[in-house]
Structures are given as structure tokens and as C-alpha cells.
Amino acid sequence: MVLIKESSITKMEKGTIVTPAGFQASGMHTGVKRKRNDLGMIYCDVPASTAALYTLNIIQAAPLQVTKESIATEGKLQAVVVNSGNANACTGKRGEADAYTMRRAAADRLLLPEHMVAVSSTGIIGLDMPMDKIIPNIQILHLSTDEKAAAAFNESILTTDTGPKSTCHQAVIDGQTVTMAGSAKGSGMIEPKMGTMLAYVTTDAAIEPEMLQVALKEVTDKTFNCITIDGDTSTNDMVLTMASGKAGNESLTPAHSDWETFTELLQKTCEDLAKMIARDGEGATKLIEVEVDGAYDDAEAVKAAKTIVGSSLVKTAIYGADPNWGRIIAAVGRSGVNVNAETIDVSIGPIPLLENSQPLSFSEAEASDYLMHEEVVISVNLNNGNGCGKAWGCDLTYDYVRINASYRT
Structure with a gap:
């Protein structure tokens, strides 16, 4: 594995969304889209501290409401199930029921309480979810820690993107190696304050949900909220961060001596993803x-x-x-x-x-x-x-x- 040193952060050239300890992923093609993978999952084998930020569009898709409810229960998640090709937005009571059904199916698949699962969707607005394609395939998603599984997940969240967007970094915190990785999608309908983008960040740092939310808000204002493609803000999208705590460091707070190292690690991860989204604007050449x-x-x-x-x-x-x-x-x-x-x-x-x-x-x-x-x-x-x-x-x-x-x- 080739490592490139940048500041106090070490970039892992072959790191993926499952490189932080405790995480697995999966992705597959169900037929919601014609070709590319369109269903994915990230799973953590322990309850992970979770923070999230959402689109500021007043019209928000059903999956966002379900995810907000899940996180609000304990501030922790163990899984997020994602589909692309259909946004499940502006779909009324049926769309809301479909989002809850996706959450329940993933929870059953993983033997988890429902509130430990988040739901994300992206794609065309205003179409009913093809649940006959999604639900049976949630049951057969094969979770793994290998690079192929991470690549399959990265593809499963894309819409008009020309390719996947991922990054991974490490830093030493409390004498322990802490790893952080991210995967994102987004190329159009991008405007600061969470446009048509989904971003998932995993880390094995130990940090409580409230402190993770503080860090994510600070970093998002300097990264994802500083990109724009076309001035439109979508109905669906969010950045979601999960921390397994398996690195073994003391729980991070702003009073911790390595708090700035952690926020630098998070900022570098999010900035990488933000710049990849900007670079991949629909039709972009520069x-x-x-x-x-x-x-x-x-x-x-x-x-x-x-x-x-x-x-x-x-x-x-x-x-x-x-x-x-x-x-x-x-x-x-x-x-x-x-x-x-x-x-x-x-x-x-x-x-x-x-x-x-x-x-x-x-x-x-x-x-x-x-x-x-x-x-x-x-x-x-x-x-x-x-x-x-x-x-x-x-x-x-x-x-x-x-x-x-x-x-x-």
C-alpha cells in the first residue's frame, strides 16, 4: 500500500469506505437503473456514533425524514441502505411507507433494531419506488471488507456521475492510528447547503455523536458548502458520518489535545470528496x-x-x-x-x-x-x-x- 504524507494526515492511496475498523459494504444491480449498480449498503458491526447534515430545500424526500428519525433515537447507526435511479421524492404517503419498508427490510437482513438503519435515495423525482426490485435484493446484499465490495458500493450511489468518488486518510490520535474514508456522488443540481449529493464518511475514531455533529458542521461549511455546479439545490441529499470507536483513542471533544488533528482529518476527507464532485459536474471539462x-x-x-x-x-x-x-x-x-x-x-x-x-x-x-x-x-x-x-x-x-x-x- 502506497502512502503519501500530507500535513499531519497520511493519504492512503488504496484505502476505501471499509478500511476503517468495523465497516463492511456491498453494492449490486437490481434493475432500477439500466446498467450500473443501483443498491448499496454500509454496515458497522457495532453501534456507531453518527452525525448528518441535510439539504436545505424545504421539499425533502421521504428517506431524509426516516434517516433523521433513526439518528434522533440514540445518535447511533449500524447501517445505511442506499438506492440510486429513483429519488423517492414528492411521492406522498406511499413514498414515506416505501422508505420505512426499506429501513425495515435492511434491519431484518442485519438483525438490527429499525432505528439503527438509515435510508438514502437519489435519482428521478416524482416516481414511485420499484419496491419489487429493491426489497428482495436487500436480502441478498453480500457485505464484505474487500476492495471489490467497496467499489460495488461506490458505483451503487451514482446517477449522472462519470465515475466513483472516494478517498481515505489516516492520522495518529492519542497514540492510536485513526482511519477515515469517504464515498460520494454528485455531478448536477449542486449548490451549497447540500445539493444533489450523497456523501458517506466512515471512521474508527472514538467520539460521541454530539461532538461528531459539531465537527461535521464546521467542516461542511468549509467543504461541501463551498461547491456549486448549477445553482440548484435538490430534495434528497446529505452527508452522513459514522464513527465505530474501534481505533481505541480517548473520546474526542474540543478540549482534547488532538481535536484539531481530528477536524483536519475530517476536513481533508470532505474536501477531497467536494473537489471530486465539482470536477465531475455534468459535462464539465475543468x-x-x-x-x-x-x-x-x-x-x-x-x-x-x-x-x-x-x-x-x-x-x-x-x-x-x-x-x-x-x-x-x-x-x-x-x-x-x-x-x-x-x-x-x-x-x-x-x-x-x-x-x-x-x-x-x-x-x-x-x-x-x-x-x-x-x-x-x-x-x-x-x-x-x-x-x-x-x-x-x-x-x-x-x-x-x-x-x-x-x-x-
Whole structure:
């Protein structure tokens, strides 16, 4: 196993969602989708401390309500059952009953109390769940700790994604090796505050549910809530974290000497997944990272960064490799943050384009060549304070329209 050292965190190149101690996974094709796996499960062999955050769309799918109820019972889960291809959203009383039936079927399969199981669904909104395909197959999901099982799970949660998204890291906490891994889906209908994305994080750290929720909220605001693809927020999606406690460390709290190491571990895991989602935006060819410095505070920096990376005009300019800085500064001006219109610096990659809001001489050819890269960094300094923040997104291409014009057909 090849290890790459980054900060105090060690990235495991071959780690998976089942690498943390106590976890197993499974995935299979049931026929809800035409080809790829569409039913998956994560299982922990002990009750795991659990934290979750959900879409802020007022219209929320039935599985979210069932999951909230499960977690609220004890703050712990042992399993999450997931399907893709059908969102079970806007399906009324039948959809609610179907979500509970999925939970009960998974609990029966694992010999667990029902409240130890969460339910997730993603896919087309407004269709009744094909329960004749889902329920019988829940009973035959084969859980395992091997890489194939993790890969099968990763595929089972995808919709328009071009491929799976997973990551794994380790850190030493209390002298014990703590492992954390994540798997996610998402490529369209992505807007900060939980868009069409599902993200699952497993860890063997020992931490109580309340403290895990604190850490997850803090980290999500810096990662998943800093990505945008198309400005839409879905009805279904969430990030869910389970901690088995099997690493053997003392239970983590903000007073623990290694609390910052744990939150760094969680942030690195979530940031990896967030950037993979942004990179895989429907039809995308480039990952865009926007860095804003010199804002009044960090919150304003993030707000400005998200406005820039979410601008359709900026996104199309990046797709066309056009170093049109006017679109960037226009996005800053409408972002709603405190801005001095005469002190803004803008760079694309290593190329300064604007200083103190005055145009600089630069090579159009050089800037256009930089914008042909698969990863593009836009840097903005507002020179208005000490706040800094980042946001991630992708370019807007012809394929985005093609994919979404035929999403159901």
C-alpha cells in the first residue's frame, strides 16, 4: 500500500469506505437503473456514533425524514441502505411507507433494531419506488471488507456521475492510528447547503455523536458548502458520518489535545470528496478553484468565492479559455460582500490581470493557454480585511445542456 504524507494526515492511496475498523459494504444491480449498480449498503458491526447534515430545500424526500428519525433515537447507526435511479421524492404517503419498508427490510437482513438503519435515495423525482426490485435484493446484499465490495458500493450511489468518488486518510490520535474514508456522488443540481449529493464518511475514531455533529458542521461549511455546479439545490441529499470507536483513542471533544488533528482529518476527507464532485459536474471539462483573500471576514470571502465560481458567465469563459476578467470582477461586485471598488486584485493562475482595480498588461495567449488546463485557479484579493476563503466549481459546457435535456429519457 502506497502512502503519501500530507500535513499531519497520511493519504492512503488504496484505502476505501471499509478500511476503517468495523465497516463492511456491498453494492449490486437490481434493475432500477439500466446498467450500473443501483443498491448499496454500509454496515458497522457495532453501534456507531453518527452525525448528518441535510439539504436545505424545504421539499425533502421521504428517506431524509426516516434517516433523521433513526439518528434522533440514540445518535447511533449500524447501517445505511442506499438506492440510486429513483429519488423517492414528492411521492406522498406511499413514498414515506416505501422508505420505512426499506429501513425495515435492511434491519431484518442485519438483525438490527429499525432505528439503527438509515435510508438514502437519489435519482428521478416524482416516481414511485420499484419496491419489487429493491426489497428482495436487500436480502441478498453480500457485505464484505474487500476492495471489490467497496467499489460495488461506490458505483451503487451514482446517477449522472462519470465515475466513483472516494478517498481515505489516516492520522495518529492519542497514540492510536485513526482511519477515515469517504464515498460520494454528485455531478448536477449542486449548490451549497447540500445539493444533489450523497456523501458517506466512515471512521474508527472514538467520539460521541454530539461532538461528531459539531465537527461535521464546521467542516461542511468549509467543504461541501463551498461547491456549486448549477445553482440548484435538490430534495434528497446529505452527508452522513459514522464513527465505530474501534481505533481505541480517548473520546474526542474540543478540549482534547488532538481535536484539531481530528477536524483536519475530517476536513481533508470532505474536501477531497467536494473537489471530486465539482470536477465531475455534468459535462464539465475543468475544475475551477476560486481563492478570495482580503475580505472583511472569512464568511464574506467564501460568499464572494462562491459567487464567482457559480457565475454562468465566468464558467463559460473558462470553458472557452477566454481570460475575460471583467466577468470575474462583475461577480465580485454583485456578491453582496463589502467591497472597495478601487482596491481589487485579480489573477488567473500565475498571471496577474488586475491590480487595485486597474487593468494590467498581460499576454492573452499565455492566459488562454493556462485556461486550457484541467484545473484552473482564480485568485482575488479584495484588500479590505483579513478574511480568506475558497470555493470550487466547474466550467459550463454544451454537454451540460445535453445531459439535462434528456435526464429522464
